Amino acid sequence: MxxxxxxxxxxxxxxxxxxxxxxxxxxxxxxxxxxxxxxxxxxxxxxxxxxxxxxxxxxxxxxxxxxxxxxxxxxxxxxxxxxxxxxxxxxxxxxxxxxxxxxxxxxxxxxxxxxxxxxxxxxxxxxxxxxxxxxxxxxxxxxxxxxxxxxxxxxxxxxxxxxxxxxxxxxxxxxxxxxxxxxxxxxxxxxxxxxxxxxxxxxxxxxxxxxxxxxxxxxxxxxxxxxxxxxxxxxxxxxxxxxxxxxxxxxxxxxxxxxxxxxxxxxxxxxxxxxxxxxxDVGDFASLAKLQSGGRPHNLAVLGDNARILADSSSGIVVSHSNRLISLIGVEDIVVVDTPDALLVTTSQNAQRVKGVVDALKISGRDDVL
Structure with missing residues (x-):
């Protein structure tokens, strides 16, 4: 020091x-x-x-x-x-x-x-x-x-x-x-x-x-x-x-x-x-996608040690924490987050709205996935 x-x-x-x-x-x-x-x-x-x-x-x-x-x-x-x-x-x-x-x-x-x-x-x-x-x-x-x-x-x-x-x-x-x-x-x-x-x-x-x-x-x-x-x-x-x-x-x-x-x-x-x-501050999946892709907008970023992804003409980010094979065809700025008990699919443009899903889950008492 x-x-x-x-x-x-x-x-x-x-x-x-x-x-x-x-x-x-x-x-x-x-x-x-x-x-x-x-x-x-x-x-x-x-x-x-x-x-x-x-x-x-x-x-x-x-x-x-x-x-x-x-x-x-x-x-x-x-x-x-x-x-x-x-x-x-x-x-x-x-x-x-x-x-x-x-x-x-x-x-x-x-x-x-x-x-x-x-x-x-x-x-x-x-x-x-x-x-x-x-x-x-x-x-x-x-x-x-x-x-x-x-x-x-x-x-x-x-x-x-x-x-x-x-x-x-x-x-x-x-x-x-x-x-x-x-x-x-x-x-x-x-x-x-x-x-x-x-x-x-x-x-x-x-x-x-x-x-x-x-x-x-x-x-x-x-x-x-x-x-x-x-x-x-x-x-x-x-x-x-x-x-x-x-x-x-x-x-x-x-x-x-x-x-x-x-x-x-x-x-x-x-x-x-x-x-x-x-x-x-990695505030949402849009910023995470940008971080992972190095700012290249037409790339598909993949996060997950054992991710199994097949992609054709697709961009955005996939976060995989399950063993599922995920296939993407012709989708742009997609956000896919796959976990054993919950799946999120949205777009980079709507990434800020994910918080609304969490709020809805709280209201509905679905604490098991929070």
């Missing part, structure tokens, strides 16, 4: 089921536990491998659900037991990141924390690490800092942020103010953002001094902060279990974008380091 990041502690929130990747991603096997790149390693493990050289194995904390503890620890043998934070139920990113920050702040008052999702794909590890280093320097200066991704296309599946003037911070030449965060746009708006040149994709990476992050949560959600502080006070004591059972269910479920990023940007306390490295 580099000496200049000795105060840095990485946090990996590993939650959510990735409902737009159903039936591949399930409640008991969410997308971060899968190898979606064909690299032979899960997205979670790849995230760990990016962070370990700049944080060190003993300075990475994983926040995940109780049901996933065994799988997470199996994939991450270097994860210290004291750095496993288990959620009894999902409460979104403010609770996950805020609790980790509060625990680490008690252990190390001057710690700089960085939160990085467990299920993203990043091609340029060195570029990512350079951006993290600059973000840590900006965080030490008191900014809530994020890493924004330079858009490569007018994507409508991502949130955006507008970068402003450069902020002078010794040792970091690529830090800018964040003027505003904006929600996922329509195609015309996204095209305007890309042409403007000052908009970046919001990749959900947040780096800050733990005390500053907690202050920001307290400004917008004081009751939520009080609950997180109560949990952190008990975390490294024998009272942890009882306090978690009492406090965790009462925590407000809200994303960190709303409690920290947006209000900090409005108040001039938010900074961004533009990142030029390849990044994808």
């Amino acid at each position: 580099s000496d200049d990041l000795g105060d840095f502690h990485a946090i990996i929130p590993a939650g959510g089921i990735g409902s737009r990747l159903w039936p591949l991603s399930r409640a008991d096997a969410p997308k971060f536990l899968h190898d979606l790149t064909g690299a032979g390693t899960s997205l979670l493990r790849a995230t760990w491998d990016r962070l370990a050289p700049i944080a060190g194995d003993q300075r990475i904390m994983v926040v995940t659900g109780r049901a996933h503890r065994a799988a997470v620890e199996s994939q991450l043998p270097g994860l210290a037991d004291r750095n496993v934070v288990l959620e009894s139920e999902p409460k979104d990113s403010t609770a996950a990141v805020g609790l980790a920050a509060a625990i680490l702040h008690r252990r190390e008052p001057d710690v700089v924390i960085g939160s990085f999702a467990a299920d993203h794909v990043i091609g340029d590890t060195r570029g990512f690490q350079r951006s993290v280093r600059e973000a840590v320097i900006a965080a030490r200066a008191g900014y809530i800092t994020t890493i924004g991704i330079t858009p490569t296309e007018p994507a409508i599946g991502f949130g955006y942020m507008r970068a402003g003037e450069r902020i002078v911070v010794d040792g970091a030449a690529n830090v800018h103010e964040v003027r505003e965060f904006v929600e996922k746009p329509d195609l015309a708006t996204a095209q305007r953002y890309v042409e403007d040149g000052s908009y970046l994709w919001n990749a959900g990476m947040f780096i800050a001094r733990a005390d500053k992050l907690l202050e920001e949560i307290g400004r917008s959600e004081p009751e939520l902060l009080a609950g997180l502080e109560q949990l952190a006070d008990a975390w490294d004591t024998p009272a942890r279990g009882a306090v978690v059972d009492q406090v965790w269910p009462s925590l407000k479920k809200i994303a960190i974008d709303y409690t920290v990023a947006e209000p900090a940007a409005a108040a001039g306390r938010m900074a961004v380091v533009p990142g030029d490295f390849d990044w994808d």
Whole structure:
């Protein structure tokens, strides 16, 4: 680990089921536990491998659900037991990141924390690490800092942020103010953002001094902060279990974008380091198809160790986790996901609608396939 990041502690929130990747991603096997790149390693493990050289194995904390503890620890043998934070139920990113920050702040008052999702794909590890280093320097200066991704296309599946003037911070030449965060746009708006040149994709990476992050949560959600502080006070004591059972269910479920990023940007306390490295959140099967095919639109991507596929004049993606032979003839941009108990057939254009299937299954009580 580099000496200049000795105060840095990485946090990996590993939650959510990735409902737009159903039936591949399930409640008991969410997308971060899968190898979606064909690299032979899960997205979670790849995230760990990016962070370990700049944080060190003993300075990475994983926040995940109780049901996933065994799988997470199996994939991450270097994860210290004291750095496993288990959620009894999902409460979104403010609770996950805020609790980790509060625990680490008690252990190390001057710690700089960085939160990085467990299920993203990043091609340029060195570029990512350079951006993290600059973000840590900006965080030490008191900014809530994020890493924004330079858009490569007018994507409508991502949130955006507008970068402003450069902020002078010794040792970091690529830090800018964040003027505003904006929600996922329509195609015309996204095209305007890309042409403007000052908009970046919001990749959900947040780096800050733990005390500053907690202050920001307290400004917008004081009751939520009080609950997180109560949990952190008990975390490294024998009272942890009882306090978690009492406090965790009462925590407000809200994303960190709303409690920290947006209000900090409005108040001039938010900074961004533009990142030029390849990044994808693999949010649906359309993005997975693009990732697997290398961006070549007329290719058929196949995922699955023992996939049996016959294809003629077809494109899209097939994910096969069964022994069935799958034959495709003359279909374009097809999405086929075949598992032992569920089959999905759609198109890349409709990939975002898969979440609606999951919602319908929940309403109908079909938890056996979720």
